[in-house]
Amino acid sequence: MAQYSAQHRVLIAVDCIIFGFDGAELKLLVVQRALEPQIGNWSLMGGFVEEGEDPNDAASRVLYKLTGLKDVYMEQLSVFGRPNRDPVERTISVAYSALINIKEYETQLSDAYRAEWIPLKDVPALIFDHDEMVAAAKVHLRYKAALHPVLFELLPEKFTIPQIMVLYEQVYNVELDKRNFMRKLRSTGLLVKQADKDKEGSRKGAFYYKLDQETYKDKFSSFLHFIPQP
Amino acid sequence: MAQYSAQHRVLIAVDCIIFGFDGAELKLLVVQRALEPQIGNWSLMGGFVEEGEDPNDAASRVLYKLTGLKDVYMEQLSVFGRPNRDPVERTISVAYSALINIKEYETQLSDAYRAEWIPLKDVPALIFDHDEMVAAAKVHLRYKAALHPVLFELLPEKFTIPQIMVLYEQVYNVELDKRNFMRKLRSTGLLVKQADKDKEGSRKGAFYYKLDQETYKDKFSSFLHFIPQP
């Protein structure tokens, strides 16, 4: 017996929901589809899982091809397998959510895929069920970030408190209280204050911080409650 | 163009990690594999996704075949797709975690699959990567149940406070404080006290409770924190 003979075989794809944050707005990295059908339409970056390839590795490969980045924070979201989601042929897709430090990416920018960062709230309709994937990724991101310091993955190595706060406000579409938010942030022990300031954003300038990598790893999985009753 | 011609097609399976609770112990429903290879060995209940079938529906179908139950609480866990996880042929599996009220199932018991409830801590080695699936399901269950009242899915319609507490203690392998746990539980507004008592478990008897279905739906997604820093 070399095969489960009677069974039905399908294509497996991966699709990446790629979030980025430029200091002011939360954005999504989308591409213009390179093959028929729907060639030229907006789409998530994706690709087929190849022979002998783990789907997780396929997602990393696809992300690397687009961004040139490795070791990106990425999580498996869920499987999208509605029978006719791809009109050409039955394809089951595994959706992955990735968080990118947008500055790092910009230096790697490649035009090969006609990729664009689009503010999350302006993202146009995407092909197939990619809109649903994005919706699921947004829900997941909100859930995750309410409890775990995952949004730091979107920030550069040195960042300021006002930047983080704007980021949280973007993700949850709320206004936060500076004092309470900062108290919470401090209490996590995640931040290491730097001596210099970011003078871009204001006259006074805001102190830079870095992540305490040790604490970050230790506390990543505990419940930190950044957002009051999200 | 009718196909993405050059691509590699694979089998898609679903596997169900099925939890049950008999009032004293947390158990897993496992079966003895019906086909080669590894026929007769312990395995999760699973099956192939059929033509035109959504993977979620496949999981429901597989669960129904085994237990005769519909509308069971079930969540997609994640994809297991390591290239040689199934030695016969490349098969990518979507793992689902299900929570079953064990009493309901017992009335439906069918011998067709040589299924058995095995205490979670005594589960033998399973075929392929099913051990990893179970491990992932345990992690997920702990995570989920720390925040959401999902464990009630394991209990019968009428249950007692001591029963719930034992269940939480089983899931987290800790001892909880009766008074604090009960205070937390009350504060959720999930419980409706019944007039009668369960006299099985003790002389004094423990009052039965039911879930307030409205509140359950409303609060299911909010963060309730049943477990102090899990």
Place this chain on the structure above:
DNA sequence: AAAAAAAAATGTCAAAATGACATTTATGTT
């Protein structure tokens, strides 16, 4: 050089939630 403008940084207090802990209550058994 002084005043104004802009955003960052910080502190207080009352209310709510938590964690630690021991006693009383109800019922069947001896």
Place this chain on the structure above:
DNA sequence: AACATAAATGTCATTTTGACATTTTTTTTT
């Protein structure tokens, strides 16, 4: 009637939360 068993309940000190306003730093303007 006394005993054994498990269920049910209450208190207090500590911590965490949420609401809220002022001071500080620096650049720009006059």
